[in-house]
Amino acid sequence: MDSTTISLVRTTFKDVAAVEDGPARLTRDFYATLFAQSPAAREFFPAAMDVQRDRLVQAIAYVVDKLDEPERILPFLAQLGRDHRKYGIEEAHYIAVGNALITALRQFAGNEMWTEEVDNAWREGIALIASTMIDAANNEAGPRTWTGTVVEHKQVLRDVAVVRLQLDQPMAYGAGQYMSVSVPGRPRMWRYLSPAIPSNSEGQIEFHVRRVSGGWVSPAMVGQTHLGDTWVMGSPLGALGVDRTQDRDMLMIGSGTGIAPLRAQLMEMAMRGANPRVHLFVGGVYPCDLYDIETLWQLSQTNPWLTVVPVSEEVANPWWHLDPIPEPPSGMHQRLIGKLGEVVADFGTWADRDVQIVGSNAMIQTTKFRLLAGGTPAENIRHDPLN
Structure with missing residues (x-):
C-alpha cells in the first residue's frame, strides 16, 4: 500500500x-x-x-x-x-x-x-x-486447536488462580506469546492467556488467570474450574520474546498476572548459557498481588543476570488477606512503594534497554508515557496489541 x-x-x-x-x-x-x-x-x-x-x-x-x-x-x-x-x-x-x-x-x-x-x-x-x-x-500444517486437561487448579488470591494442564499434543509457542482459550460452559467465548512456562515436549502448560469483574470467561476459569476439565486453545499469538539480534540489555515490567509471559521468558533464558542483563519490575496494588515473587527470587538467586524489583502501591495487605508478607532473601531488592510506572521511571531513562510491558491497558499506557517522557526511545518499547 x-x-x-x-x-x-x-x-x-x-x-x-x-x-x-x-x-x-x-x-x-x-x-x-x-x-x-x-x-x-x-x-x-x-x-x-x-x-x-x-x-x-x-x-x-x-x-x-x-x-x-x-x-x-x-x-x-x-x-x-x-x-x-x-x-x-x-x-x-x-x-x-x-x-x-x-x-x-x-x-x-x-x-x-x-x-x-x-x-x-x-x-x-x-x-x-x-x-x-x-x-x-x-500454509499451516499444525492442528487447528489443542485440547488440554486440567491437572491442577490453585487459587492463589481471591481473584487469581494458577491452572496447569496436560495438552493432548505438545504446542510449539515462543516464551512470551499468548493464545485464545475456551473453557467448558462458555461456548464460543475465548479469553487470551499467556503461558507462564516455556513450551516443552511433554505438553505441559500453565496459565495465571485473574477474574475480571463482570467478565464472562475469567470468573469460570478462576472459580469454577475442576480437575479433569477440558480446555481448548488456539494457535500462539504475539511477538514478545528475547530479541537476540539486538545487543541490548532488557527491562521487563509486569503487573498482576501480566508477570506470566515475562516469567516464561526468564525460565527459558535460565536454560541458556549466555543472556543479556534483565531488570524485572513486578507490581501490584497490595503486597499479596505479588503472588509469584518467591519464584522470581529463586530465579534471580541462581541467575546473576536477573535483578527483581518488587513494587506495591500499598504498604500492607488488605484486611482479608491473612498470609504474611514474604521477606526477600539476602541480596534481593527490597519492595518499593508507589505506582509501578512512576517507580520504574524514577530509576532513570532506560534508553539503552529493550523494554517489555505487560499488564492492563491503563498500566501499559501510563508506564509507556512515563518512560517516553524520561527519554526511552519509543522503538525500544514493546507490548502486545491484543493481550
Whole structure:
C-alpha cells in the first residue's frame, strides 16, 4: 500500500474514533450487516458480543496504525489467520467480513466523506489483511486447536488462580506469546492467556488467570474450574520474546498476572548459557498481588543476570488477606512503594534497554508515557496489541 492509500484509511478511521460512541456504533453496524448478509456467520460468535466488539475495534486500530510497518503488521496478521482456523473459517467468510466492514464504514462516514478514493483505499487494505490471513491459515500444517486437561487448579488470591494442564499434543509457542482459550460452559467465548512456562515436549502448560469483574470467561476459569476439565486453545499469538539480534540489555515490567509471559521468558533464558542483563519490575496494588515473587527470587538467586524489583502501591495487605508478607532473601531488592510506572521511571531513562510491558491497558499506557517522557526511545518499547 502506498502512503496516499494508508493516509486515506487512517483518516477515515480516526474520524470514526473521534466521534462520541463512534467505535461502538461502527461495530454494532458491522455485526448487524454481517449477520444480515451472512446469517451462517453468527455461529462463529458468542451469544454476548460486548467483548467481541471491543476486540474488533482494538484489532482494526492496531492494523490501521501499523499499515506502513509491514515488518510488524504482516506477521501479526499471519498469526491471526492461523488462530482463526479454530473457527473453521473459509475464504468466503473473509470476503463477507470485508464487505460488511466497508458497508458499516460507508454508512457511518456518509457520502460526502466516503469518496471513491476512500472506498478503493479501504478495499485495498482489507484485501491485504484477508490475503495475508488466508495464506497463513492455508500454509499451516499444525492442528487447528489443542485440547488440554486440567491437572491442577490453585487459587492463589481471591481473584487469581494458577491452572496447569496436560495438552493432548505438545504446542510449539515462543516464551512470551499468548493464545485464545475456551473453557467448558462458555461456548464460543475465548479469553487470551499467556503461558507462564516455556513450551516443552511433554505438553505441559500453565496459565495465571485473574477474574475480571463482570467478565464472562475469567470468573469460570478462576472459580469454577475442576480437575479433569477440558480446555481448548488456539494457535500462539504475539511477538514478545528475547530479541537476540539486538545487543541490548532488557527491562521487563509486569503487573498482576501480566508477570506470566515475562516469567516464561526468564525460565527459558535460565536454560541458556549466555543472556543479556534483565531488570524485572513486578507490581501490584497490595503486597499479596505479588503472588509469584518467591519464584522470581529463586530465579534471580541462581541467575546473576536477573535483578527483581518488587513494587506495591500499598504498604500492607488488605484486611482479608491473612498470609504474611514474604521477606526477600539476602541480596534481593527490597519492595518499593508507589505506582509501578512512576517507580520504574524514577530509576532513570532506560534508553539503552529493550523494554517489555505487560499488564492492563491503563498500566501499559501510563508506564509507556512515563518512560517516553524520561527519554526511552519509543522503538525500544514493546507490548502486545491484543493481550
